[in-house]
Amino acid sequence: MKYEHVFTFLTILIFGTACNGQVKKDLPKETEHPKLIINIGNPRYGNVQCGLQDKAGNLWFGTTLNGLYKYDGKSFTQFLVADGLDSNNIFSILEDKDGKIWIGTHSGLYLYDGKTFAAIEIPLPKNLPPNKNEYYRNSHWVFSIMQAKSGKLWVATIDGVYIYDGKSFTPFIIDEAAGGFASSNNNAEYILEDKAGNIWFGGRGVEGVYRYNGKSVINIKLKELFQNGPKPKAHNWAWPQVQDKNGNIWFSNWGGVYRYDGKSFTSFTKNDGLAGGVTRIIEDKNGNLWFGGDAGAGLSRYDGKSFTRFTTKDGLANLGVWLILEDTSGNLWVGTRENGLYLYDGKTFIKYSEYKDQPVTD
Secondary structure (H helix, E strand, O other), X not given: OHHHHHHHHHOOOOOOOOOOOOOOOOOOOHHHOOOEEEOOOOOOOOEEEEEEEOOOOOEEEEEOOOOEEEEOOOOEEEEOHHXXXXXXXXXXXXXXXXXXXXXXXXXXXXXXXXXXXXXXXXXXXXXOOOOOOHHHOOOOOEEEEEEXXXXXXXXXXXXXXXXXXXXXXXXEOOOOOOOEOOEOOOOOOEEEEOOOOOEEEEOOOOOEEEEEOOOOEEEEOOOOEEEOOOOOEEEOEOEEEEEOOOOOEEEEEXXXXXEEOOOOEEEEOHHHOXXXXXXXXXXXXXXXXXXXXXXOOOEEEEOOOOEEEEOHHHOOOOOOEEEEEEOOOOOEEEEEEOOEEEEEOOOOEEEOEEEOOOOOOO
16 A cells, blocks of 8 residues: 555654553453554554553553554543544644643644544745655654643644644744754754753754753754664764653663753763663653663663663563653553553563454455
């Protein structure tokens, strides 16, 4: 099919957001727990890509190819194009301060009010050049969504970054001279607001990271980190991921991670015990940092002194990790390539996904 090749390529991407909430009921035992059923496309392709826990305690998981899932502790409900979305490829999800769910897809931005999905059009500048890469020329890919302390939404898309004040969208120009991932239009795939109110941007195809202090944007260059492989490739871009309890900001790329203490950047790579390139970083309630690795790297935990790696021997069938989400009970949810979803209860990884081929119909 025409789109299978496109979305196979999309599986290299990442994007997600964790929100606070409370699970009111205990998770079922492994022998009887429900599964997130994957039924579209080849089981070798696609990711469980992003997720959050909403204020009511529901867990949400976005996938490439198989749409959006809601888990209420008893069963999974799947939402697809037939339910009001314009794409089954979900790359970002956010619950705002009013409890509304924002969904970033390959085709644009959607808002879920608890009953229906509404397409939210982002007016694009008339002089916006077309995407360089033909795969994305007609897409309006939404990479990530962040709500700042001010209440405004910041949306990073393949068509640039936009600020939404509740009424209208305003383009935010980071660097007109710099290009971005697959496009001359964007410089950012991830957006992070730190505790001081600075907003950080990062994406593939640009050098270093950008910081906005409310008045001006500066570009901070980074040391090159080398991606594992027979011909190690250098990377000096970075995704801003999380600010830890000590105030350090963590960034990642295909070569490893950077820690910024407010004055300087310290890098961590495979030589320090990290498994490899990093797609996702979160900090758990105990202050441990978790790193999701790109293909083959798996999951790593950092206690401030050393890294512990989790692989297939621990129960992860696929070591390409694209989502890490801690729920309010302290369980860790891990989304992987091949649409894998796992729950880590502190001892074992329990698989919560299953592929079921759709029946052939006339």
